[in-house]
Amino acid sequence: MQEKGKIRLGISIGDLNGIGCEVVLRTFEDVRMLDFCTPIIFASNKTISNQKSALGIEINYNGIQEPAKALDGKVNVINVWREALVPEFGTPTPESGSFAIQSLKAAVTALKNDEIDLLITAPINKNNIQAEDFKFPGHTDYLAQELEGESLMFMVSDGLRIGLLTDHVAVKDVAAAITPKLIRSKITTMEKSLKMDFGIRKPKIALLGINPHSGDNGVIGKEDDEILKPVIKEMIEKGHLVFGPYSADSFFGSDNYKQFDAILAAYHDQGLIPFKTLSFGKGVNFTAGLNKVRTSPDHGTAYEIAGKGIADHSSFKEAVFAGLNIFKNRLEYKELTSDILKKQKLKR
Known part of the structure; x- marks a missing residue:
């Protein structure tokens, strides 16, 4: 500077x-x-x-x-x-x-x-x-x-912050792209950004499920139970305020998002559709983590x-x-x- x-x-x-x-x-x-x-x-x-x-x-x-x-x-x-x-x-x-x-x-x-x-x-x-x-x-x-640094596509506005686990990835490739290593990396990057870039001392983060209804205990898909939940449990045990996975279809309509400092969506449209619906014209795309x-x-x-x-x-x-x-x-x-x-x- x-x-x-x-x-x-x-x-x-x-x-x-x-x-x-x-x-x-x-x-x-x-x-x-x-x-x-x-x-x-x-x-x-x-x-x-x-x-x-x-x-x-x-x-x-x-x-x-x-x-x-x-x-x-x-x-x-x-x-x-x-x-x-x-x-x-x-x-x-x-x-x-x-x-x-x-x-x-x-x-x-x-x-x-x-x-x-x-x-x-x-x-x-x-x-x-x-x-x-x-x-x-x-x-x-x-x-x-x-x-x-480790980049994170982070959509931010006054009352809403949504980051993406996967950004410009075809829907058919999303599940395969989400790994425990990727989840840990994105959570860590988001948490650091919330502290450093937004002045939030103890960030509270929500993760959205990969499948509809977060897999319904494996009936619709096993990725949430086998990939997301173990990493969330691991992060909580280490003292991070990370919660989920939440079913994406009701998470925003119920105003549940207001209880968190940021939300980590599994893929592009899952995060950007609600963000642009709630914040269009006032929202900003921020490349966090760099x-x-x-x-x-x-x-x-x-x-x-x-x-x-x-x-x-x-x-x-x-x-x-x-x-x-x-x-x-x-x-x-x-x-x-x-x-x-x-x-x-x-x-x-």
């Missing part, structure tokens, strides 16, 4: 034919946002100028060549490329996918080099990003490779409304505030644990 000045917020621009650029620019069209951070958009001056004109957005920006040149109180745009891509709103193209990945790679490099403090990613398309040097189903998998902070809005490219100037930027704005809060919480946690270690050494 920079010793002086505001937190430097890196932004990868996403698919330029979707709503990514619009929600980014709409967020910082409100100049009050510049009181909280210094945004650095990884794209190009020409790209931002074209998007501004097409969308009718009034925003001034500062063109720079490297993060160190970013100015506080300004929206800064790094020239990652020189080409002037004219947006084809609503249409995923190889070009828009290529620019999305160029932006992401440049932003992640800056993040790894501590040239920016955290990263907010605008939505990409999982199909047109595929290339010889990029074969990932999404941001999370790429970041897990590039950054240190040595750097990355958040994103809880929506995709929304090609159907791209270029119409009607995209809701609320979730991207929430992603900015969530990222800033998590970054600050980590600094405080680091200082606190450092002080505790110093006191322990003095007592010896």
Whole structure:
């Protein structure tokens, strides 16, 4: 982190034919946002100028060549490329996918080099990003490779936090992918994140069952009894507040989720359907467990409304505030644990 000045917020621009650029620019069209951070958009001056004109957005920006040149109180745009891509709103193209990945790679490099403090990613398309040097189903998998730590896809909002045991895995492969080692790893990562990133001293975590009704004692499936329950019992015996498995169909409708600090879902839709139903527009996708902070809005490219100037930027704005809060919480946690270690050494 920079010793002086505001937190430097890196932004990868996403698919330029979707709503990514619009929600980014709409967020910082409100100049009050510049009181909280210094945004650095990884794209190009020409790209931002074209998007501004097409969308009718009034925003001034500062063109720079490297993060160190970013100015506080300004929206800064790094020239990652020189080409002037004219947006084809609503249409995923190889070009828009290529620019999305160029932006992401440049932003992640800056993040790894501590040239920016955290990263907010605008939505990409999982199909047109595929290339010889990029074969990932999404941001999370790429970041897990590039950054240190054990990643956890963690959907968060004010009153709800849902993590995933398996994220971008086909439903037919879910049960085989869930192992005792994976469960322990995800629980540990979630617990650490709740302490370090959200300031919860003794997190209480619920696990959702893999099968309907958590297997009904083996009638519908044995995975819950043979894989989930033994690990939960083991974690409880070690002092962790981990409970379940709970039947996913009634867990949210009964408001049972409100009794826990976070929920660990077995697979993607089991966790994201209730999350987006309860928090859409206010939810944030946070990649927990890594040595750097990355958040994103809880929506995709929304090609159907791209270029119409009607995209809701609320979730991207929430992603900015969530990222800033998590970054600050980590600094405080680091200082606190450092002080505790110093006191322990003095007592010896």
